[in-house]
Amino acid sequence: MTYSRILNLLIKKKQIIVSAEGGSMLPVLHPGDVLYLTKTNFSKVNEGEIIFAKKKGKFFIHRIIYKGKNYLITKGDANRVSDGKIAPGQIFAKLIKLKRQGRILSPEYYNLIQSTYYIREINRVIKAFKRHQLDYVFLKGLPLYLYLQKMIPLRFYADCDLLIARKDYRKAAFLLEKIGFKFNDRSFSGLHRLLKKKPTEYMFIKKKGVFPVVLDIHLEPVFLMNQLSGLDCLYPQLYLDKLSSDFLKKKQDAVINNSMFRLLSSSHQIIYLALHFFHHNFRGFHRLQLLRDSVQHYSGPWEKPAEMIKKYKLDNFVYPAFAAVKRFYPGTLTGKYLTAITPSAAVLDKTKAILKDIELSSEESQLKEGIERFMNIFLFSPQPNLKKISVFLNPQVLYSILFTVFEQLQHIDRLIFLKKKSAES
Missing domain, CATH: 3.30.460 (Beta Polymerase; domain 2)
Structure with a gap:
């Protein structure tokens, strides 16, 4: 069934049945699964649900990973990169159940x-x-x-x-x-x-x-x-x-x-989840949502986690996480939460760049993630610059750099070999 045919049916009916294609939603949806879709709109869908949508002429059935005031972001469970922003007019239906080998399953x-x-x-x-x-x-x-x-x-x-x-x-x-x-x-x-x-x-x-x-x-x-x-x-x-x-x-x-x-404890939970978001290079809406929920659940004075953040010099590491919560989930944090934390000027500039260009929904390869994490730690470290530079004399760091370069060269060699083999055949 073509996607234009699906849209025409949705105009006439509230529910339609289609067949799954591709592997972007594995292991939840397999090619050939029978999908039961019900007509919906922006106001009736929530984070975590699987919807039928269209963007740049392309139709897909993917999961909502973030819902903002006037747009949402979807991503295939098996995909590294999200579909980007989806406008309300690009949402047509949501998945309510599926059939596989004669069995009816919930999403x-x-x-x-x-x-x-x-x-x-x-x-x-x-x-x-x-x-x-x-x-x-x-x-x-x-x-x-x-x-x-x-x-x-x-x-x-x-x-x-x-x-x-x-x-x-x-x-x-x-x-x-x-x-x-x-x-x-x-x-x-x-x-x-x-x-x-x-x-x-x-x-x-x-x-x-x-x-x-x-x-x-x-x-x-x-x-x-x-x-x-x-x-x-x-x-x-x-x-x-x-x-x-x-x-x-x-x-x-x-x-x-x-x-x-x-x-x-509730205050420690907030601190750790903010640090965890930093650890993953400020990526993953699911991580930010958990931090949001932890902040909303906390009923104690904000001074308590703020004091601990200062005590352990964590300001630089956690500030971008709280700034991201404030941006993507308005009303969760007020300005006083951020003013209680005092990151360095470099971190404030970096935070602006993160919030401007942040791609929370994308995932990186393990190698790229590791390199970016090390660079973030170096930049956000509270230690003096001269002391930070000395990290490159550390045997662990030197070995890790050499190992990473060696792995990359091997990867390039494999790609060249496969390309030559493909050309010969």
């Missing part, structure tokens, strides 16, 4: 499966930690989504993050492996592992049906580089250690679906 079917796997395994981890008196707190992940948004995430998430004390890591690793999780080493190499002063986090994976359950066990609230640690010339390790201790001391117990979860 949230796979999201529900993933969340079911995660909540089951998370509860097993909590029971094991509690039984062995191992202290922990959830930094982010499904428990936080359920607590703040009161519903499962309408997107596929990569992991769930827990913070524990360094001294408890061996015990935690033993308990996780005992219940079926396997350690996944993300070091560049054995040499890189030796050069890293202090481990920052460890990944554990348990393959469960369609979706693996991934737990990142943090030994500190990572917001700098996962692959580098102890870079005092950019941010004092002492502050990271004290921040970890504060996070573990002041927690809140949240009851969600008859299960108890230890979450960060």
Whole structure:
């Protein structure tokens, strides 16, 4: 059925049935799935829903990742880049259900499966930690989504993050492996592992049906580089250690679906989510939405998180995140929140550029993301310039630069080889 035919049917009917094409919405929608669309308009759609829309002569069925006052942004679940702004007149219908191999499924079917796997395994981890008196707190992940948004995430998430004390890591690793999780080493190499002063986090994976359950066990609230640690010339390790201790001391117990979860205190939650947004180069509406919800949920005095931000010299790192919340979600933050934080002049200029050109909805390759993150850390670091420059003498940094260059050269060689092989055939 052509898209012009679909539009004509929508004018005459409230609901129509079409067949899915392409792989931009995998694994939610497969080519050949029967899709049930109902006529709708801008005022009746919400973030997370899947809609039928048109832009620049191209029709698509993608998910809403952001809804503003007079436009929204959509993106295919399997796409790296969003479709950009969609005007109200470009929205025609939304997906209400689908049929695959004779089975009727809701659009949230796979999201529900993933969340079911995660909540089951998370509860097993909590029971094991509690039984062995191992202290922990959830930094982010499904428990936080359920607590703040009161519903499962309408997107596929990569992991769930827990913070524990360094001294408890061996015990935690033993308990996780005992219940079926396997350690996944993300070091560049054995040499890189030796050069890293202090481990920052460890990944554990348990393959469960369609979706693996991934737990990142943090030994500190990572917001700098996962692959580098102890870079005092950019941010004092002492502050990271004290921040970890504060996070573990002041927690809140949240009851969600008859299960108890230890979450960060409300003020700590705001700070960490702002740092997490920085860590991902100010990308991802889902990250910004979680920060927005955390700010809205917070009922205490703003001076409390502001004092902690100043105490640990986090102003530069968190300011752009709060500025982005203020811009994209008007009414969430008032001006006093931003004036309580005093970033450097360079960060203020950088923030203006971010808010002007920000592409929150796009994702980067792992290499580009890592390079941009390092540059942001260097720029936003509260340390004196001379001290910051000394980072390039650090063995970890030198090795990482050489490793990255080597990987890029290998990638180029592979592309040249494939191009020659294709030309010969």
